[in-house]
Amino acid sequence: MELLRNAVRPYAWGSRTTIPALQGREVPAPHPEAELWMGAHPGDPSRILGADGVERTLLELLEGDPIGHLGEETAQRWNNRLPFLLKILAVEEPLSMQAHPSAEQSAEGHAREEAAGIPRDASNRNYPDPTAKPELVCALTEFHALAGFRDPAQTVKLLRAVETPGLAKYTELLAAQPDSDGMRALFTTWITLPQASLDELLPEVLDACVLHVKEHGEFDAECRTVLELGEAHPRDAGVLAALLLNRLTLSAGEAIYLPAGNLHLYLHGTAVEILANSDNILRCGLTPKHVDVPELLRVVDFECCDMPILTGEPSECGAVYHTDAPEFELSRCEWEAGEDHELLVRPGSPQILLCTAGELLVRAEDGKELTLGRGESMWLPASDPAVRVRPLGAGRTQLFRATSGK
Template structure:
């Protein structure tokens, strides 16, 4: 998952086939007509797979046409203007990259500071701009769709990707009553929360059943453990092993990454 530290913009998950067709039609490119037809006439999962697969093998001519079209539509009022502005940023950052085409099929999103987004397995995504805190489950299978100089394994990508449309669901933390605000996710591989000691709560004692990483993103805080106290300036982090009680004190913001430990 990703939590924004400032204004954040990205792409996540597939649009509906109908929405994909609407966006591609708005580009006003003749070569997109057949893709729009597929998206409007074929069952959704199959349509998304067919068009996404075809986009991965398209040549530079369509990429160049789309690059010019998104630059134009980014300055044209319409339902997809914000998304086209995002795609224009991608095209400028990655000129002539064929990954621009499959990116058109993904939901465009924006996060305000402190908002988060959970990304399930097999969900394609891209970060366009912004700074955030990202935490991931253990994996030996991170695949790339494009917009990179690294290897793109198209066949493996098509095997594992989830071709199902889903809306972007923005997460906001909820207070736990113990001084933390937790971002609730449907997995126990990790647990991300934010701790904000300050004038009204000078210190927060954290549970210590699992290993944890504490990252300071604002203010001045210190971390107190069995071995003593350590200052944690902005941008620095500290690791605390399981079984060691930890208290965060001061006036600032600390993101805490750990795992969900529960007993039957």
């Protein structure tokens, strides 16, 4: 077991306070800090200081001893790669609207772009790797997101609540076919509108949303979100697409799972995210980055329903968030003030422990001990002995445990 030194990604949508405060650094930071990465992603792998005083990346350690670090089953299944990446997200401003491909779509798309000779770091590359990218996000604070297509009947109700002369024909398009095919037709129509048509429709819709908010209408949260996105991206079809998605507010400890094809957008808040170790993203809009509409339409899942909010299944000290993703599993452990029961973490699979509140003592069966403080994380190779984890101090303590899936 070793402490990790992790990279911070300074995307413009990040917070200048959240990650620095979590790590006990000076606040505010000079620039936005959006994501803290924990894992062996080639773009920013975590680093470990060895007993010999030499710092190596986790990626280098895996390459040197894949079986010892990953375990035979994980190493064989994922071609000697750590299959997951753990992050802390600090969302101050909305991200781009996006969806991720399935394993089959990723493999096919990657092979196609390799054959076409598109450089993997090219701005128009959709599939830099051949793997899927499911993800799960668990709120640390109140967390706001758009995810998945709302039930068409409710969307028709929303559109009629903000209806304008220009919007009416699109409302009726969905009302005439209130199912996934109707949603596909409306979404496709909107994101392929000529810019001149979009420039006429969007101001109408935004004005109607302003009026709805002033009148404290039923869809206040949805309209406020559209107005926020419209202010940041005044000529973007993604603003219209936001009207079609479930508007979610997660409380701390609640999570959403985003399988392949789920169109989503993170709006605001702090969360722990675990995802497959992939960079495959198909963007819909609300970004200056590459948007490939035909490829997006091949990937997006238009099934409509309420987006499930996960609270986790009870575990020995908190909750585990079960999904169908084979790449990862995330669990959350809580100790309230005064509690001191131990958590036994068994060996056999690669694991990352992340402390998000309080302080923890981690003791291995071979006698080695490490202290894990707030904002710190730890790598547990598959071949290490079992460890016991217990809180230090009298306050609330929180731990997230990431491991490969079943």
